[in-house]
Amino acid sequence: MRYWFIVPAAGSGSRFGSERPKQYAPLAGSTVIENTLERLLxxxxxxxxLAINPDDSYWQSLEISKHPKIRTCAGGAERADSVYLALQSIAGEAQESDWVLVHDVxxxxxxxxxxxxxxxTLAGHPVGGLLATPVSATLKRVGSSQHPAATMMNTAGAVIETVSREHLWAAATPQMFRYGLLVKALQGCRDAGISPTDExxxxxxxxxxxxxIEGHSDNLKITHGADLALAEAILAYQQQHKSGE
Structure with a gap:
């Protein structure tokens, strides 16, 4: 059985608050993207x-860009577009039953x-699955506030209801599916004008x-600049306790 990794990395990371895309932010002596790829490899x-922005000016400057197992392709405007384009780039090599693991950079x-x-766990499964963790936070559904002074308070809205977290899981990555099924699924979404947020x-x-498949909660997704310090602490803890292996 053959396994392929796809890492969509064409986004600008607008919520990260930096001119440099978040995947190239410094982390633990290198960069976010280097830490991520080294684990996958x-x-x-x-x-x-690796699906990157066609205008990416950072990737080629990294030593890991020369790794013989890594290929690049042009990414798209959305995550789903980047994954689809990466799948198309291996269309002549990948078989329908091959496994594809998609991981957030x-x-x-x-x-x-x-x-x-x-x-x-999924070796003999016909479809596939993903890493996830049970939701532990109390969840609130929010809507427009009816309070007259709410517009002056700069609130995020008002609580409509508390959502039961029973049976709720927070999706993470990698997400692993059969090559043929994932191509068919993403093509169907494209034809229907749907842009799924994950595979x-x-x-x-x-x-x-x-x-x-239950994973660990330290599989943090860096979204904001402040997340870098937390990621740094997690990597240091994992190194100390050999739990990243």
Whole structure:
């Protein structure tokens, strides 16, 4: 069985608050993207396809860009577009039943052991699944406030209801699906004008179910600048306790 990694990395990271895309932000002596890719490359994969912005001026300056397992392709405007284009770039090599693992470039703290668990658990599955963690926070559904003074308070809105967290899981990555199914799912979404926010969402459009594999909550996705300090602390803890392996 063959495994391919796809890492969409064409986004500008507008919420990150920096001119430099977040994947190139400094982290633990290198950059976010280097930390992420180095973990993925610990696994035995056919190739790792990195979908980057055609105007990316940072990637070629990194030593890891010369790694023989890494290929690049032009990414798209949305995550789903980048993943689709990466899938198309290996169309002449990948087989329908090959596994594709899609991982967020901004998740440098993913544990290699969790990825191995994902691969081993789903090895014989016809569809695939994803790493996720049970939702532990109390969830509130928010709408427009009816309070007359709310517009002056700069609130985010008013609580409509408290949502039960029973059966709710926070999706993470990698998300692992059969090559043929993922191509079909994303093509169907494109034809329908739908832009799924993750691969499991695209698979749902085919009427199929993705399996959940419980991962660790330290698989942080860096979104804001302040997340870098937390990621740095997680990586240091994992290194000390050898829990990133």
């Amino acid at each position: 610990e696994l035995d994969v056919q190739a790792l396809v 901004a998740r440098p703290c993913v544990r290699v052991a969790d990825i191995r668990l994902l691969i081993e 499991a969402g695209a698979i749902e459009c085919l009427g199929l179910q993705a399996e959940i």
